[in-house]
Amino acid sequence: MSLLQSQVPGNLRLRSIDGTERLVGYSPPTRQNHGVAAVVGFEEQELLRDIKRALLRGVLIVGGGSLLALGMTLLVARRFIAAPTDALLQAARRWRAGDLAARAPGAARHSEFGQLAGAFNRMAVALQQREEELRHHAQLLEDRVADRTQALREANARLEAEILERRNTQTALLQAQKLQAVGQLAGGIAHDFNNVLQAVLGGVALIAKRAGDPAAVARLTGMVEEAAQRGQSITRRLLAFSRREELRADRLDVGALLVGLREVLAATLGAAIRVEVEAPPALPPVFADRGQLETVLVNLATNARDAMEKGGRLTLLAEPVTVAAGDPGGLATGDYIRVTVADTGAGMDAETLARAGEPFFTTKPVGRGTGLGLAMARSFAEGSGGRMTIASKPGCGTRITLWLPAMAVAAEPAAPVPAPRPGALPARCARVLLVDDEPVVREVLATQLADAGYKVTEAGDGAAALALLAGGLACDILVSDLAMEGIDGVTLIREARRARPALPAILVTGYAGDAAALAVGQRVEGSFTLLRKPVTGAQLADQVAALLGWRETV
Incomplete structure (x- = not known):
């Protein structure tokens, strides 16, 4: 079929x-062949036998010649190439191991390997010399480093x-200054509080008579109230000074602060120092940390007092200023409040003035100062x-000036007064549960609330208050002291x-730092x-x- 279908001659098995x-060769029947096909066949093994025999004879001849040539080549290479190469490799291994005294053999021969061995030996000699020089220099450097290390x-x-x-x-100096400052401050505050107590006790005695x-x-009551308010002002300033209040930057009226600070300084600095405050009304506020x-x-006032050993005048001055562009002191353009602390003391020479702001630099005797006051003032002003x-x-005295950025004064809209909701509980007939562990304080507060028209139930501690509530006490609002033994006000x-989720509550506390400790919203659900x-x-x-007035009637 392959023959009949093919158009060209071919072969097949x-x-x-x-x-x-x-193996058959054929010519297909075509028109040129007049439709006659020619076919010639041979037995394949008989046809290929002579070819294979001749091919095997050629392979044997070529293989034998190649083996003979390879053997002769190996003999020659071992004698003239392998042996010198092995000798060079052994010498190179010894050099790599650090034995630069080793030498390659055969350097005296005039062959290529002899010349190569000679070059390697010369290189080894040079390396050995360099190594000895480096070892000598390294020893010198180690000796020098050891000497310098010992000196360091x-x-x-x-x-x-x-x-x-x-x-x-x-x-020690800081502790001494702290003790000195505490002693001076305590003496001044004790003096001021003695005046307050004198007014209160004297007024109470006169009222009784x-x-x-x-x-x-009425007149004596007003006098006692005024003295108590002065004591309240002193305690608030002491708490702020001791950082028991939350210290954070806020709007600050510098003029009012200086006026209030004068009370503390006048008692602390002593009678020989006259404290004056100069501040125009309606100063723009600043954004700073009050404490x-x-x-x-x-x-700064304490430093001024130490500079006025025989007494003098301390002036606290606040005034608004405007800084234009290109200020030599590096201040940004804008409005500032310039707070100045001026004294009439001994003053400072140029050398002392140049170092006055350095931390721990002080001209005071040992044990009377640490030199941190001016450094802290500079840090506060720049911060x-x-x-x-x-x-x-x-x-001529000393003038220390603090430049504090002023805030823009914006008119605040008056808050609208909300009207009571329909059904609100009448306030003046409400029932108050008052809890305080101080009997005198509890009695005073209860009397004041009763005079205002409230029905007051008293409890001496938190456990007693909870027992009253558990017993079904009718209560519209809870007023409690914060710091009490056992159950505190928050608990x-x-x-x-x-038991009463909608119960309004008021916490009364004498500690200025409690607001941060309450963690409102985490320890107590709802507001107070x-x-x-x-x-x-x-x-x-x-x-x-x-x-x-805003609580819906239940």
Whole structure:
């Protein structure tokens, strides 16, 4: 079929009837062949036998010649190539191991390997010389490093000893200054509080003697109240100075701060120092940390007192200024409040003035100062976006000025007074549960609330209050002290609201730092009002009325 279908001559392999493989060549029947096909067949093995025999003979001849040539080549290479190469490799291994004294053999021969061995040996000699030179230089460097290291150890030991001594000295000086400042402050405050107590006790005694004279009682009551308010102002400033209040930057009226600070400084600095305040009304507010500013001003006032050993005048001045572009002091363009602390003391010479702002630099005797006051003042002023300047001359006193950025004064819209909702509980007939562990304070607060028209139930501690509530006490609002033994005010509010979720509450506290510790929203569900002691009866009654006026009747 392949023959008949093909158009060109070809060959194919066929198995004949006797099972013999034959190789057949053929020419197909075409028109040119007049339809005649030519076929020639050979037995394949007989045809290829002579070819295979001739091919095998050629392979044997070529293989034998190649083996003979390879053997002769190996003999020659081992004698003239492998042996010199092995000798060079052994020498190179010894050089790599650090034995530069090793030499390659055969360097005296005039062959290529002899010349190569000679070059390698010369290289080894040069490397050996370099190594000896480097070893010598390394030894010299080690000796020098050891000497310098020993010197540095000794210097470092001396420096550490000096640093430790200076740190101990600074700690002792700082502690001494703290003790001195506490003693002076305590003396001044004790003097001021003695005046307050004198007014209160004297007024109470006079009221007792003139109980039948309403006009005298009213006048004496006003005097006692004024003295108590002055004591309240002193305690608030002490708490702010001791950082028991939340210290954060806020709108600050510098003029009012200086006027209030004068009370503390006048008693602390002594009678020989006259404290004056000069501040125009309606100063723009500044955005600063009140506690830090008060601390800075007290430190500066203390320094001024030490510079006026025979007494003098301390002036606290505040004034608005405007800084234009290109200020030589580096202040940004804008409005500032310039706070100046000026004294009439001995002043400073140029050398002392140049170092006055350095930390730990002080001209005071040992144990009377650490030199941190001016450094803290400079840090506060720059941290608030301003700067500090010092002007002083011997015999002319010192002026220290703080530049604080002023805030823009914006008119605040008056808050609308909300009208009570329909069904609100009448405030003046409400039932108040009052909890305080101080009997005198509890009695005063209860009397004030009763005078305002409230029905008051008293409890001496948190456990007693919870027992009253559990017994079904009718209560519209809870007024509690914060710091009490056992159950404190926050815990009391939380436990009370488990049974009465809508119960309004007021916390009264005498500690200025409690607001941060309360963690409002985390320890107590719902809102409450915080009032700081001393609180007047009118303030407490108004706060109760404000809370009850918005509570829906249950």
